[in-house]
Amino acid sequence: MARLDGTFFLRDTVEAAKDLLGCYLVRETEKGRIVCRITETEAYVGAVDKACHAYGGRMTERTRTLYASPGTIYVYLIYGMYHCLNVVTEAEGTAAAVLIRGGEIVHGLELAAAYRFGAFDGSLTAARQRILSNGPGKLCKALNIDRSLNNLSAASHPLYFADELPELSLRKRPASLPVHIGKRIGIDYAQEAAEFPWRFWLE
DNA sequence: TTCAGGATGTACT
């Protein structure tokens, strides 16, 4: 099965976050398809995690999506101008999700650059490619993701995940590829939860 | 090269 459906996300959030590394995020826009290879994720588990918007069972209008069925897309606005993309994990009614922090564009590079930088001038330096989608806010901008996608199923048409895309010669991540593990970023306010080793990335 | 500060809107106190 190439496309990941709800069953992939119906399990431990930390495991799902690790397994998403090297998978492909496919964005179908009206102007074409963009594919991003996921290289950085973080786990957020509401029950035990002060950094999670739904810590301790908080249920508000914004966090409602975190309790939805596994594989649901959770998009929120941060610092007034950037979006962050998450996928809901674990059983419906449990608040947990994986944050997609970064990736590399492997298909639709020019379209992604146009979304990211505005007008695309036809050339893309190596330096610009590197900063195209190496952060959660940047990734969302490059893939034209905003809150209109919040609460959609990740198995739906405009945005979905896949572990391989044979038609584009994109294969599964080799099991031998090392996964780096560390502390999460930007959550110093979360006290001991800031120390949880719940951030995962590839080279 | 690193670092401080500002942009900016929504959720929640």
Next chain:
DNA sequence: GTACATCCTGAAC
């Protein structure tokens, strides 16, 4: 009113 799962710019070295 305050804080926020960020990013970019410009100044100092």
